[in-house]
Amino acid sequence: MTRSIEVNGAAPYTVTVGSQLIEPAVQSIPDAAKRVLIVHSAPLRERADVLRARIEATGRTPVVAEVPDAEAGKTAEVAAFCWQVLGKSDFTRSDVVIGMGGGAVTDLAGFVAASWLRGVGVIQMPTTVLGMVDAAVGGKTGINTNEGKNLVGAFHEPLSVWCDLDTLQTLPANDRVAGLAEVVKGGFIADTGILDLVEAHAEQLKAADLTEEALTVLEELIARKIQVKATVVAADLKESHLREILNYGHTFGHAIEYTERYQWRHGAAVSVGMVFAAELGHLAGRLDEDSVERHRSILTSLGLPITYPAERWDALHTAMKRDKKTRGDLLRFVVLQGIGNPVRLEGPDPVLLLGAYDAVSSAPVRGGAIAL
Template sequence: MSRTIEVTSSAPYAVTVGTNLTDPAVESIPETAKRVLIVHSAPLRDRGEVLRGRIEASGRTAILVEVPDAEAGKTAEVAAFCWGVLGKSDFTRSDVVIGLGGGAVTDLAGFVAASWLRGVGVIQMPTTVLGMVDAAVGGKTGINTNEGKNLVGAFHEPLSVWCDLDTLQTLPANDRVAGLAEVVKGGFISDTGILDLIEEHAEALKAPELTDAAMVTLEELIARKIQVKATVVAADLKESDLREILNYGHTFGHAIEYTERFQWRHGAAVSVGMVFAAELAHLAGRLDEPSVERHRSILTSLGLPTTYPAERWDALHTAMKRDKKTRGDLLRFVVLQGIGNPVRLEGPDPVLLLGAYDAVSSAPVRGGAVSL
């Protein structure tokens, strides 16, 4: 069984969540496509070979490109290598790129597709929780630079997205839990039922091995978070207004990633970022103390970190100034005016920023189940 979430943007597409989705994904490739580039990381080599075989059995040419794992693959050098393969393979505008992997791979594959010939089709096949609930959906693509994360990119919507839950059975528990940070975000900004589910099933969701019951819960959480994102991006693809709410916890989280030279998992950084945003909202009179503590309680129950070392404010503050939401010298944050009600906080008093930082740096980092 599978379920489908429709993204009703200017170029509508479907996100399918289920199992045994390789053949349906291959069948979704447009008939006009004669060549398919499969971008994958080393851990997905075998799955990439299977996918290539299925595509070639359909009468097309399939080319595998293996890229560095995680954020190391999101560079201009790796993108240029992919462009070179496309050029040597005579890729045309009717051909298709497939992103097979986690969030970094789908970001890269989407950017390569967006930039080649000013845009070719991309089909996303995310293999991690993070890729399924966030990176592969919504048409945001990008690579990193020495100055920050995702500073170079394009909006380029996929033709379709295939979230095959079979891939999660072999996903390390730490990666699964880190991906759940983005699911938690969806609960705080929109679907509060997500928070209820996690509070009830946190132990099973972070266990080394997923039971059948836990898989059912995980599927429900993934589908609900995708629906949150689908609703937002359908209304605001290019982040001119509403879509900014999807950055809850990301301003501080991305600053951690940059400061740590991407040695922290994205979900771990965003987890701390959400607590920072909650503390900032509380100090600004937007959010009550029980709601701040609910952030800590839920994230800690999953084994996600909620604190960050002290004495690193200057580096973090500099990194936040490069955030995509910043306008000139004006820092802008997504905060909550109560759970489920995200709003913008522009140019907060530096005293509030330091107060929020103090609140998340008052204890040693607690990694819990997540190896940062």
């Protein structure tokens, strides 16, 4: 079954979830496009070759840019390589970029499209759970720098998004589970039915081999999370207010990624980040203890981490100051005023921050939660 999810706004587009989507994706390329750049990671070389052949069969000129996998591909150097390919291929404003890969590849492809000739069309073909439910949807594009994650980027909505579930059959279980952290996030901030589904099927979802039932549940979860994001970004594309709720767990999570030099999977870092945010919300009087425990229970049931080593607070705190939500020296977090009701918490007391860190630490920090 194929599902279509509409993302409304200034430039509406459709996210399609289903199987065998290469052909309809090719047919969606605008008639005016004569050249198509396929940006893909090395593990997807065979699938990219199939896409290239189908594009060539339409009379267009396909060009391929193979880039490093994961966060190693989200650099200025890799973006410059893609720009060089575009320039040598005489790409014009009517031509199109396709991003095929995980969240890092779709972030990169979107940024390359946004920056080339001040904006050419991009079609996203995410091949991981994370890419499908988060990175490829919503028009956020970007690359990392030595100073932090996604600090350079642009808002650039895709022409369309194609989530081909066939690609998940060969996705390593650890990558699938890491992507589910973003799905769970959607449950905590909006669609609590997501949490119910995960609680009922966690063992199946994290298994090395997916059963037919697990695939059906996974499809439902992916579609529901995409709908959450579609609703939010339609109301606030450029993150001026509502869209910040999608960053639940990300302020601390991004700090972990930066501190670990991107050796942690994004979903694993966000998993710890959500527990940190839950503990912070609890200490601030916003979230009850049972809801904090539900965070721990659901994430643990999927095999996701919920703790981070102690004695690294200074590095994490410095990294959080670079977060996109920070205003001046004022740290801003998304916390929950009850499950399904995200709110902003601005400039929390350092005692609360240390208390939340202690709660996710594998050992006490600075002698206790309240010690400064």
